[in-house]
Amino acid sequence: MSLTNPVQPIGVxxxxxxxxxxxxxxxITAETLGNALxxxxxxxxxxxxxxxxxxxxEGAQNVVGSIRSSDSAGGVPIVFTTVKSAKILTELGxxxxxxxxxxxxxxxxxxxxxxxxxxEQLGQYHGVxxxxxxxxxxxxxxxxxxxxxxxxxRALDIADVIIIAPSxxxxxPTTMYLALQYGLLVANYPLTDDDFPADALPRTVAKFAAKxxxxxxxxxxxxxxxxxxxxxxxxxxxxxxxxxxxxAEDLYRRNRVPFLNSxxxxxxxxSAVIMQSMRLRS
Amino acid sequence: MSLTNPVQPIGVxxxxxxxxxxxxxxxITAETLGNALxxxxxxxxxxxxxxxxxxxxEGAQNVVGSIRSSDSAGGVPIVFTTVKSAKILTELGxxxxxxxxxxxxxxxxxxxxxxxxxxEQLGQYHGVxxxxxxxxxxxxxxxxxxxxxxxxxRALDIADVIIIAPSxxxxxPTTMYLALQYGLLVANYPLTDDDFPADALPRTVAKFAAKxxxxxxxxxxxxxxxxxxxxxxxxxxxxxxxxxxxxAEDLYRRNRVPFLNSxxxxxxxxSAVIMQSMRLRS
Numbered sequence: 001m002s003l004t005n006p007v008q009p010i011g012v013x014x015x016x017x018x019x020x021x022x023x024x025x026x027x028i029t030a031e032t033l034g035n036a037l038x039x040x041x042x043x044x045x046x047x048x049x050x051x052x053x054x055x056x057x058e059g060a061q062n063v064v065g066s067i068r069s070s071d072s073a074g075g076v077p078i079v080f081t082t083v084k085s086a087k088i089l090t091e092l093g094x095x096x097x098x099x100x101x102x103x104x105x106x107x108x109x110x111x112x113x114x115x116x117x118x119x120e121q122l123g124q125y126h127g128v129x130x131x132x133x134x135x136x137x138x139x140x141x142x143x144x145x146x147x148x149x150x151x152x153x154r155a156l157d158i159a160d161v162i163i164i165a166p167s168x169x170x171x172x173p174t175t176m177y178l179a180l181q182y183g184l185l186v187a188n189y190p191l192t193d194d195d196f197p198a199d200a201l202p203r204t205v206a207k208f209a210a211k212x213x214x215x216x217x218x219x220x221x222x223x224x225x226x227x228x229x230x231x232x233x234x235x236x237x238x239x240x241x242x243x244x245x246x247x248a249e250d251l252y253r254r255n256r257v258p259f260l261n262s263x264x265x266x267x268x269x270x271s272a273v274i275m276q277s278m279r280l281r282s
Numbered sequence: 283m284s285l286t287n288p289v290q291p292i293g294v295x296x297x298x299x300x301x302x303x304x305x306x307x308x309x310i311t312a313e314t315l316g317n318a319l320x321x322x323x324x325x326x327x328x329x330x331x332x333x334x335x336x337x338x339x340e341g342a343q344n345v346v347g348s349i350r351s352s353d354s355a356g357g358v359p360i361v362f363t364t365v366k367s368a369k370i371l372t373e374l375g376x377x378x379x380x381x382x383x384x385x386x387x388x389x390x391x392x393x394x395x396x397x398x399x400x401x402e403q404l405g406q407y408h409g410v411x412x413x414x415x416x417x418x419x420x421x422x423x424x425x426x427x428x429x430x431x432x433x434x435x436r437a438l439d440i441a442d443v444i445i446i447a448p449s450x451x452x453x454x455p456t457t458m459y460l461a462l463q464y465g466l467l468v469a470n471y472p473l474t475d476d477d478f479p480a481d482a483l484p485r486t487v488a489k490f491a492a493k494x495x496x497x498x499x500x501x502x503x504x505x506x507x508x509x510x511x512x513x514x515x516x517x518x519x520x521x522x523x524x525x526x527x528x529x530a531e532d533l534y535r536r537n538r539v540p541f542l543n544s545x546x547x548x549x550x551x552x553s554a555v556i557m558q559s560m561r562l563r564s
Contacts, residue, residue: 026554040400272308
């Protein structure tokens with residue numbers, strides 16, 4: 001075998017680049033957008049650091065210290081920032097990192113378009129409507145916990161959506177995401193062997209058929225996910241998974257329940273599809 | 283009373299501007315950053331529309347139709363977009379709306395800095411590590427449900443953090459956010475009258491004291507939140523709330539449990555503080 005033309009194994013990263021998400025608040029916006037940007041460079045490996053609550057020049061100096069002391073063999077570090085203060089931004093720039101200012105430029109665009117200056121205040125969560133949003137989320141999360149996996153049939157009439165699916169198709173995390181991010185009242189109900197063979201939806205949810213949304217997946221994926229929980233069981237066998245999925249999809253179709261294959265989708269994507277399909281978007 | 287100089291009531295919006303969050307994926311990134319930007323203009327009222335999965339020119343034409351038919355008395359609509367395709371962006375521009383391209387400019391900056399071209403692929407959630415992240419989130423959400431409000435003492439030893447607080451200080455939504463967004467194993471435990479007066483932490487969590495994080499709030503806020511659940515009860519009375527908060531804060535201090543006042547904080551902010559304090563950030 002010749003070694004003169006070594007093949008780079010697939011998936012081996014070429015370099016590791018430090019990426020900092022620096023915020024004067026929680027860092028969530030900086031992380032979300034920064035990660036969305038980095039996802040466009042699958043060939044580069046990034047070491048991510050989130051630094052929230054950098055709201056003073058001293059705080060910025062600490063970040064600069066960390067950046068300078070980091071091993072930058074993979075290239076100049078990159079700073080994604082949502083900090084608004086010019087002083088703090090200038091300080092961060094002293095690090096020598098590539099600065100990606102996620103808000104600044106867009107704020108200038110908005111100021112022009114809206115004909116008013118951006119507020120100087122920090123943070124985003126203290127406005128009017130805060131406590132209403134807090135109540136809505138709290139109620140929604142508690143509703144989701146109470147109604148997880150068919151545990152309670154109480155108050156299904158006020159549900160915004162009832163997610164139905166065989167075990168391990170992603171009902172619970174999707175339910176929780178919809179509750180937490182959007183304050184929606186989401187119940188979920190498992191389809192078990194007892195529900196098949198049947199033409200109609202399980203009695204408990206049948207009268208709320210218009211609120212039902214089904215999940216499905218591929219037999220292979222379901223088997224893989226179930227194997228996590230109960231290895232080498234009938235429950236996780238490919239035969240059982242194939243059967244349950246076929247029955248569930250038949251049931252959805254017969255009852256005109258919209259459904260979605262979760263096998264290649266993230267919790268965020270499933271939530272977005274469900275909201276769109278059930279017209280739950282504002 | 284003179285009517286010649288009418289006073290604008292505080293809090294009345296001057297105009298309503300349509301803001302669209304348009305994405306070729308879930309719309310979450312566009313919403314997150316778009317809302318962070320809009321929060322800087324508290325004097326303007328916005329009517330928000332999220333349009334996910336706009337990944338074809340036809341999809342863009344539908345959005346353009348909606349934008350054109352919207353009542354724009356409050357000014358030209360604003361489109362925040364994370365769409366990457368130049369064709370789709372051009373089509374969206376036909377709407378005449380102010381276009382805020384949240385990714386484009388930054389992608390160019392990153393291409394220069396990284397010395398490689400951004401991938402042409404859509405979406406962000408289909409890479410390696412996807413299924414691991416999915417498993418981690420699913421496990422974390424299930425752990426959070428099992429351990430909500432002190433329901434289970436099983437497997438507290440593997441918790442990343444145990445949130446303790448009197449009822450209605452924000453334990454549950456914060457727990458769920460940490461689980462869902464970061465895959466952390468979070469238990470929460472209520473401090474009730476039975477736990478006071480006491481010098482030590484409740485026995486169940488005492489041996490995991492190093493994992494404990496406390497929440498507190500203001501008596502007024504707690505009374506307000508409890509009133510939502512049980513109006514005009516002893517439970518929601520200002521006297522009872524004052525007492526419980528004082529006792530909880532004493533307990534935290536005596537046991538060196540770090541704690542946080544949740545009264546002016548969002549779930550996101552509380553989560554960020556807890557992660558930083560407990561060194562749970564990567």
